[in-house]
Each structure stands twice: as C-alpha cells, then as structure tokens.
Amino acid sequence: MISAATQRLLSFLSDIDSYPHHPPQVTLVQTHASWVFIAPPYAYKIKKPVNLGFLDFSTLELRHADCERELALNRRLAEDIYLGLKPICESDGCLHFGSDGVIVEWAVKMREMDPRYFLKQLMQTQAVGIPEMDRIVDKLHRFYATQPPLPQSAVTTANEHLRQGTEDNFKTTRQFVGQSLSQHALDAITLYTRECFRRQSTLLESRLHDGWIRDCHGDLHLDHIHLSPEAVHIYDCIEFNTDFRCIDVACDIAFLAMDLDFNDRPDLARHIVERFAQLLHDSGMKSLMDFYKCYRACVRGKVESLHANAETVAEAEKQSSLQLARRYFQLAVQYAVAGSRPRVFVFMGKVASGKSALAETLSQETGWAILSSDRFRKTLAGTPLNHRGSTAERAALYAPEMTQKTYDLLFEQSLTFLRKGHSVILDATFSKLAHRIALKNLVASEGCDIRWIEAHASESVVCERLKERDQDEAVVSDARLEDYKRLSADYEPPLELLPSEQICILTDGKIDQVFAALLRELVVR
Numbered sequence: 001m002i003s004a005a006t007q008r009l010l011s012f013l014s015d016i017d018s019y020p021h022h023p024p025q026v027t028l029v030q031t032h033a034s035w036v037f038i039a040p041p042y043a044y045k046i047k048k049p050v051n052l053g054f055l056d057f058s059t060l061e062l063r064h065a066d067c068e069r070e071l072a073l074n075r076r077l078a079e080d081i082y083l084g085l086k087p088i089c090e091s092d093g094c095l096h097f098g099s100d101g102v103i104v105e106w107a108v109k110m111r112e113m114d115p116r117y118f119l120k121q122l123m124q125t126q127a128v129g130i131p132e133m134d135r136i137v138d139k140l141h142r143f144y145a146t147q148p149p150l151p152q153s154a155v156t157t158a159n160e161h162l163r164q165g166t167e168d169n170f171k172t173t174r175q176f177v178g179q180s181l182s183q184h185a186l187d188a189i190t191l192y193t194r195e196c197f198r199r200q201s202t203l204l205e206s207r208l209h210d211g212w213i214r215d216c217h218g219d220l221h222l223d224h225i226h227l228s229p230e231a232v233h234i235y236d237c238i239e240f241n242t243d244f245r246c247i248d249v250a251c252d253i254a255f256l257a258m259d260l261d262f263n264d265r266p267d268l269a270r271h272i273v274e275r276f277a278q279l280l281h282d283s284g285m286k287s288l289m290d291f292y293k294c295y296r297a298c299v300r301g302k303v304e305s306l307h308a309n310a311e312t313v314a315e316a317e318k319q320s321s322l323q324l325a326r327r328y329f330q331l332a333v334q335y336a337v338a339g340s341r342p343r344v345f346v347f348m349g350k351v352a353s354g355k356s357a358l359a360e361t362l363s364q365e366t367g368w369a370i371l372s373s374d375r376f377r378k379t380l381a382g383t384p385l386n387h388r389g390s391t392a393e394r395a396a397l398y399a400p401e402m403t404q405k406t407y408d409l410l411f412e413q414s415l416t417f418l419r420k421g422h423s424v425i426l427d428a429t430f431s432k433l434a435h436r437i438a439l440k441n442l443v444a445s446e447g448c449d450i451r452w453i454e455a456h457a458s459e460s461v462v463c464e465r466l467k468e469r470d471q472d473e474a475v476v477s478d479a480r481l482e483d484y485k486r487l488s489a490d491y492e493p494p495l496e497l498l499p500s501e502q503i504c505i506l507t508d509g510k511i512d513q514v515f516a517a518l519l520r521e522l523v524v525r
Contacts, residue, residue, distance in 0.1 A: 009105055012088070018096070019042075021039070023041075023042075031303075031307060032306040040112050045107060047106075053168065054241055055241060060105070060106075063105070066240050073245075074237055077143060081110050083111060088104055088107060113228075114228060118227075122227060128265070128268070130271055136227065137279070140234070144252075148215075150246055154213070159204050162247065164243075165243065169302055170186065170189070176325070180304070180326050180329060181329035184519055185330070187516065188336045188365070188519050188523050189298055189332045189333060191520060203288065206284065207288075214246070216237075216245055216251075218252065220256045220259075221300065222263060250289065251295070253276050253285070254292030254293045257289065258293040258297050259300075262328065266340065270421075294332050297329070297331040297332035307321045330367040337362075341449075342417070342422055342448050343448060344449075344450045345359075345426070345451050347427050348429060348455070348494070349429065350429065350491050351466070352469075353455035353456055353462065354455045357511050358455060358507070359372075363425055368424060371424060371425065371427065373410055373426075374428075374477045376413075377397060377406040378397070380409065381402065383397065407428070411439060414442070418443070429491070436494060451503070452503070454494060
C-alpha cells in the first residue's frame with residue numbers, strides 16, 4: 001500500500017500550482033523505480049521509496065545519493081538536459097520546492113525534450129535509416145573512446161558480476177511464470193545463458209584484459225535516445241548499480257541492437273553492430289552479440305513485468321506492460337534458439353506424428369509465424385478450413401498438381417519472412433525429397449539455413465490421434481485413419497539430411513514434456 005506521506009507528495013507534484021514557473025499542465029509518467037512529472041518546459045524525476053534488490057531507494061538518504069549520481073553520470077551524454085537537484089521541503093504543514101523547512105524528498109530537474117524526437121517515436125512516425133543511426137553511433141563511439149580506464153578490481157570481477165546479474169534475473173523472473181512468460185521460456189533462456197558462459201569463457205575472459213570493460217550507459221534502449229535535428233541526447237543511464245553500468249562495451253551496444261530487433265528493424269541492428277565493431281576495431285564483439293542481446297531482452301522483460309505489478313500503475317498500463325514483457329521474453333527465446341540470423345524451422349513427419357502441436361508451441365514461445373501446408377492447400381482450393389470433403393474432393397485436393405502449388409506458396413511466403421529478417425516455422429509433411437531439396441536451395445540462396453525437426457510417433461499413438469480427429473471440428477487436416485497406410489507408404493524418409501541439420505523427436509508423451517526436450521535440443525545445438 002502507498003503510504004499517506006507518499007500520496008501527499010504525489011498530489012503535491014501533480015498540482016500545477018506547486019511549481020514556481022506555473023506550467024499549463026502536469027503529466028505523470030512512471031517506471032518501476034521512479035515517478036516523472038512533466039511540467040513544461042521541465043520534468044521532475046522522483047525516486048520511488050522501494051528496494052527491488054538490484055536497486056535500493058528505501059530511505060531519503062539513499063534517494064538523495066542516487067539523485068546526485070544520476071545528475072553527474074547523465075551529464076556525460078545529455079549535459080544540457082540535466083539541470084540540477086531540487087529539494088522538496090515541508091514548513092508550516094505545507095510542501096514546497098526550495099530549501100526552507102525539512103527536506104522530505106529530492107527531485108532531479110530536467111529540461112523537457114520534444115516528444116516528437118524520441119527514437120522510438122521517430123521509428124513509428126517516420127523513416128529512420130542508416131544516416132540517423134550513424135549519428136547515434138558516432139556519439140556513442142566518442143563516448144566509449146573517452147571513458148577513463150576502470151580500476152583493475154572493477155575489471156577483473158566484471159564477468160562474475162554479469163553471471164550473478166543473469167542469475168538474479170532468473171530468480172526475479174520466476175515469480176512472473178504464467179504471467180509474462182512460460183516455464184519453457186525461462187528454462188530455455190537459463191540454459192542458453194549458462195551454455196554461453198561455458199562455451200565463450202575464453203573470449204569473455206579476454207574481454208577483461210583487452211580493455212573492453214568501460215563505464216558505459218547501461219540502459220541503452222530506444223526510449224532513452226532523443227534524436228532532434230540539432231542534437232543527439234542519450235539520457236537515463238544506470239546510476240543505481242555500478243555493476244550494471246561498468247560492463248563490456250559490446251553488452252552496452254547489444255541493448256540498442258536488441259531493441260531495434262524488438263521494434264522490427266533487424267537491418268538497423270545489424271548495421272550498428274557492424275559499424276561499432278569497425279570503429280572500435282573490436283574483432284570479438286559479434287561473437288558475443290546474441291548472448292548479450294538475450295540477456296538484454298530478459299532484463300527488459302523483467303522490468304516490464306515489475307512495472308505491471310507496481311501499486312500505482314493503472315490497469316490499462318499494467319496490461320500494456322505485460323504485453324511488452326511477453327514480447328521481450330519471446331525475443332530472448334528467439335536468441336536462445338536461433339540467434340540473430342533468420343532461420344526456417346521445418347516441422348515435418350508422417351501424418352499425426354505430432355509435428356503441428358510442436359510447431360504451434362514453438363510459435364507461442366517465440367512469436368514466429370507458422371506457415372501450414374494444410375491451411376495453404378485448402379485456401380488455394382477455396383475450401384473452408386474445417387471442411388472434410390468427399391473421397392473425390394479429397395483426391396483433387398491432394399493431387400500432385402495441388403500439392404506442388406501448396407509447396408510453391410509455402411516457399412514464396414517463407415522468403416517474405418526471411419527477407420524481412422524474421423525466422424519462420426513451416427508445418428508440412430515434406431514427404432518428398434524433391435520438396436526438401438527445393439527448400440534447401442531456396443533458403444541457401446538467401447544466406448540462411450534450415451533446422452529440420454522430424455516428428456515420430458508409435459503406430460498405436462498415431463492411430464489413436466487419427467480416431468480423435470473425427471470428434472474435433474477444429475482439425476484442418478483431412479487425413480484420417482483410413483488414409484494412414486497409404487500416406488505412410490508415400491513418405492520418403494529424409495536420409496539426405498545430416499545429423500547436424502536434423503532433430504528427430506518422439507512425440508508419444510505429453511506435449512509439454514516432448515516440447516521441453518525439443519527446446520533443450522534446439523538451445524544446446
């Protein structure tokens with residue numbers, strides 16, 4: 001519950017008459033850790049009296065010290081935005097700005113920035129391309145290059161602090177399972193992160209000795225970049241936790257790259273990573289980028305989840321934050337399963353092998369689109385998805401000519417996703433060698449690769465599933481028990497696939513357990 005003193009402070013700061021400059025209105029914006037009162041032409045930021053573990057603002061003294069750090073650190077990249085600290089005092093039973101009376105709170109006074117030019121807003125309202133991103137890269141490059149060397153003690157412990165930070169994320173995130181992410185997602189992100197620490201231990205260690213640990217920004221996402229025609233301002237760095245800010249430069253850059261991916265601009269994400277690696281002469285950055293981006297997506301998912309559970313947040317804002325959190329966690333799973341490069345995930349196998357259920361679950365966990373041959377086939381034929389026609393109608397629907405049209409459309413739509421930088425899931429039997437070879441050649445021509453997942457089930461389980469289809473009106477596939485032997489005989493096993501290309505999975509068990517095993521296999525490969 002909010003205390004009476006806090007409610008009184010919020011009421012005071014929401015009143016236009018509380019401000020010496022008499023703004024026309026006051027607008028409240030809040031995060032999980034702060035309240036920001038926009039009182040044009042200024043903004044006043046107040047720390048919430050909370051202890052979240054990774055930050056502690058529980059006393060006035062702690063909040064004051066943090067305000068001072070925020071002012072000093074943010075003037076590095078937004079000097080003319082951060083104007084100073086303002087005490088809020090009480091005297092004669094009234095609150096007021098100024099130094100007379102007992103100080104009850106501290107505010108960071110900032111210059112209000114034109115809302116049209118926040119990078120996230122710019123990306124929604126007008127074209128943002130390489131020239132705009134290069135302005136940001138150039139400013140950050142100068143910033144990184146001028147940061148003084150860190151004490152050796154801070155450098156040698158940076159990786160251990162990173163490891164502990166990831167584990168703390170997982171611990172905090174457990175409370176949100178079933179709300180903003182699934183247990184599958186948390187398990188995948190956790191496994192991937194620990195595997196990266198193991199596999200990349202030599203490179204991570206070299207980062208410490210090669211000078212890549214700097215005093216960075218720490219929270220470099222789109223909302224914290226203001227790109228006006230006159231200047232670039234990068235504000236609201238991490239001031240409350242030195243371990244979160246004194247990090248690998250590549251980890252700082254990964255936050256921005258991840259948020260560009262999140263906002264559907266993987267092309268710009270790739271550009272800035274290439275540009276930074278070139279400007280900084282950093283040969284190891286790209287090898288760590290997926291690892292760092294997964295970490296950053298998980299952080300944003302955690303932060304949005306915390307915000308959704310804050311006491312003073314309105315219901316609509318809570319739901320919006322939950323939706324954002326779910327998308328960030330989906331992105332983290334994407335990095336864990338596929339990295340940053342677009343891939344095609346083919347779920348193939350005989351009829352009723354369980355491939356569609358696995359494809360649907362992977363789509364839910366990642367947000368990737370599914371392209372289904374059953375749906376495409378019926379759409380091309382002008383047949384309702386849930387209609388099972390006569391023997392003659394089914395013969396026409398599954399004739400070789402219609403099958404070829406179906407796979408042609410499947411391939412065409414796959415290319416649309418790949419060319420936008422997105423992975424895609426294909427749900428089809430791929431029973432013919434010719435179709436598999438055609439897809440491999442097509443995807444290779446785009447510089448991408450395929451992960452083939454072949455689902456298998458015992459004959460008794462397949463027969464039971466086919467019987468159940470007669471009772472399920474939502475089933476799109478026309479295949480039934482009487483078709484089983486014929487369709488199985490037509491299936492050409494994918495003997496041409498290398499073990500490194502293919503995952504074979506038995507689906508006789510419960511879908512939850514089968515998918516968990518598949519996800520582990522996708523992550524560790």
